[in-house]
Amino acid sequence: MKAEALKGHLDGLILAIVATGPTHGYAVIDALKRRSGGVFDLPEGTVYPALHRLEAEGLLASAWEIGGGRRRRVYKLTRRGRTALGERRGDWRLFSQAVEGVLA
């Protein structure tokens, strides 16, 4: 699926993945691909600007950690991020039900 089609949903998807536990950029992209059954196969670089922006907005927090012998930036959800994720889930349910109602 093209990145364009995910516009407006990428933030919610990233927040949902980070909500499962602290994780680094590559693992976010990998989980996005795996959990979508390979449908969300984005150019891998595009997720990093979103991670940085979500952190700048206070929805994610990050810190350097040592993993696999390397320094890596690990992201975790903040309290505001958890609230935002809840709101996005609610919005998505409404939206998907509405689309389903029209398409079905």
Place this chain on the structure above:
Amino acid sequence: MIRELDSELAILGVPARRRRRIRLELEDHLACHPDADLGDPRELARQFANELGTALARRTSSAIFLLLAPFGLLVGALFASAGVRTESPPLALTLALVLGVQLAFVGGTLAALRAWRLRGRVAIPATEARVLLRRAGLGVVGAALTVVALGLFASGYYRDFQWSLSPLSWAAFAVGGAAVLLGTALLIRAFRLLPLGTGEPGDFSFDLGIAVDPWLLAVAIAGAVGLCIAAAGVVQGDPFDGLARAAADAIACLGGFALFGRQLGLRRQAA
């Protein structure tokens, strides 16, 4: 690829510390997956600038509003406090104080309002980011004018004025001075990294969320401000002075709207 991305990020104004972090993250990514397609470096750099510039402009505007709010409360308390010595200070100083307070309030409030309206946007046009920062800048300039006037009062330069040598004046001066310094630093940082997108900024009707001609809104607000000042004049037992100040303030509102409306994203350029 990472070297090319780094130089593109530098050209777009991404600070060195942020660039270093991006480099390290992408190096880690490539170590996990050496065949990864990170995309076109120029496109990726633009995406970073757009998203970080948007978040920074919005956060700076909200932060400056929050910095100015306690200062506004202290100045409000000063205005509300009745003193024994009521000699008027020179006209220029009075004007600086009255104008400064109003500019700080208007600029800070408009900046916070537009930042709130733009919440949730991944990327905004460069013109919209400039509007946000100009509004916040207006608030900081207004606060600076007020701080200068307060400094003269607090230091006892005009000993017959009721705010002279008052602890509350000193407190407002200190809080306002800190807000101006910090606000200026935040603005400089945000102006260095602007998003790159094209597009027109919203106008005053976008701020208020109502589809009305911005000029009508400006007239309505100028009228409401004038009415409040006139009513205050009546309460203070000097209706003619109240009316004169009401007319001056309403005209200043409309004049400001006409002169700076486009730069502050209050009205669009006439077609």
